[in-house]
Amino acid sequence: MREPEYDFLIVGAGLYGAVFAHEAHKKGKKCLVIDKREHLGGNTYCEDVDGINIHKYGAHIFHTNDKFIWDYVNSFVPFNRYTNSPLANYKGELYNLPFNMNTFRQLWGISTPDEAKAIIAEQTKEYKDKIPSNLEEQALSLVGKDIYEKLIKGYTEKQWGRKATELPAFIIKRLPLRFTYDNNYFNDDHQGIPVGGYNKLTEGLLEGIECRTNVDFFKDRKKLESLAKQVVFTGKIDEYFDYRHGKLEYRSLHFEHTTLDQDNYQGNAVVNYTEASIPYTRIIEHKHFEFGKQKASVITKEYPLEASSDNEPYYPINDAKNTDLFNTYKKMAEQETTTIFGGRLAEYRYYDMHQVIGAALAKTRKLLP
Incomplete structure (x- = not known):
């Protein structure tokens, strides 16, 4: 039998896959990164519209207390000083969050x-x-x-x-109450947005690594698995096992992007709409993430909905039923000797970006000391 061409086949070019690939590549391992989407970067992907970096899959605001991880991401692209200070709109009344x-x-x-x-x-x-x-x-x-x-x-x-x-x-479990006049949403020591958008971070992580987009792992699974000694899987863990015990449930989002012929629509990057009669949960005005001065503006309305085969899974529904089902799949994953599972879909948990990066770094340290 012919020796596999790659050390690692990494399924999914989001943060977990990109960090894992970068660290393995530094250790001399040959990696192939594939993604079923037409672009790299997973949900952090940004699309340029009139010079504005659009967070195509919802607002991503990097924040962490971990100085090492902050320095790590800044080694690929400098981050700006953006501070998340969202507003809540309830029947036209505005409240700070x-x-x-x-x-x-x-x-x-x-x-x-x-x-x-x-x-x-x-x-x-x-x-x-x-x-x-x-x-x-x-x-x-x-x-x-x-x-x-x-x-x-x-x-x-x-x-x-x-x-x-x-x-x-x-x-x-808790709802933080601050008895100070402080609108900074996060308490972390470090916070910001990559200057020029998150694609700069993805490009830095995957520099020098072979990447293929528009590749669906499940459509040619056997051939793809034969290419590498090990698989790093960042997709849905239940799909990996062909939904053998049933499907895990997620909430999803529908994004409605609109380009406006005005330079400032709402004066803030994030405004939540908290009344039930308005179908979207928030409006994002992307230029404010990078203090943009463009003549136009782009806003995005976020509509929550149930995840299905037609949309992307975002938030795991970690109730008792789904937790029990995930634990069944987790036990199956632990028996896999040539596949590594990581990231929000493979671990069925909500991750902030710094947590995904930390998890990928921890895994590569353990595998490639």
């Missing part, structure tokens, strides 16, 4: 932390001694009626496609 003193002032007309704490304590007291049985009860016990009804309920029910009373409480 995350929940902080600006939010409380907008809700109640108060100005001091003690006043805000007193209102929240009054609104949550009847739930304090109860064990929440669903997301609604959990939210009410944490932040009270006003914040829940205006800023959480409608948005969450749209996002998950289910009533808040039907969602498990653990989805919101």
Whole structure:
């Protein structure tokens, strides 16, 4: 039998696959990266429209407390100083996020932390001694009626496609309340957007590595697997096993991109729409991620929906049923001797970008010390 041409066949050119390929390539391993899409970069892919980098698959804002990972990504492309400070629009009223003193002032007309704490304590007291049985009860016990009804309920029910009373409480284990006038959404030490877009990061990671797009692993699986000694699989773990025990459930998103003949549509990169009657969850205005001065602007409305064979899976539904099913597939994956599973779809978990990178680095350190 002929020796395989590659050390690793990497299925999926998102962050996990790209970081794994980069690190293996540095160690002298020969890698082939394939992706069924027509581009590299997975969901971080950006499309240039009138000089604006469009986050084609939703807003991606890099943030981390890990200095090593921050320096790692900046070694491929410098990141700017963008700070995520989203707004919530509820029936035309604007509120700052995350929940902080600006939010409380907008809700109640108060100005001091003690006043805000007193209102929240009054609104949550009847739930304090109860064990929440669903997301609604959990939210009410944490932040009270006003914040829940205006800023959480409608948005969450749209996002998950289910009533808040039907969602498990653990989805919101905590809701951070800041009693300072601080609109920075993330608490991390490092935050920003790649200068010139995320494609610069992908290009840096995959420089010198053979990559093929428009290649569906499952359409020519045996031939592709025969090309390499090991497979790094970043797709859906249930699909890898031909859905033998059933399909894992996901929520998906539909993106509606619109180019506008105006230089500034909403004055902010991210505005959430929290009322239930508006079908989209947020509007992204991409130029603000990179402080753009272009004459035009591009906005994207995000519509949540159930994942199907016709759309991309984004958010795992980590309820008891799906967790049990994933654990069945995980046990099967552990028996695979020539396939490595990694990334949000293969591990059926929500990953922030720095976590994906960290996981890929940890795996390559273990395999290629």
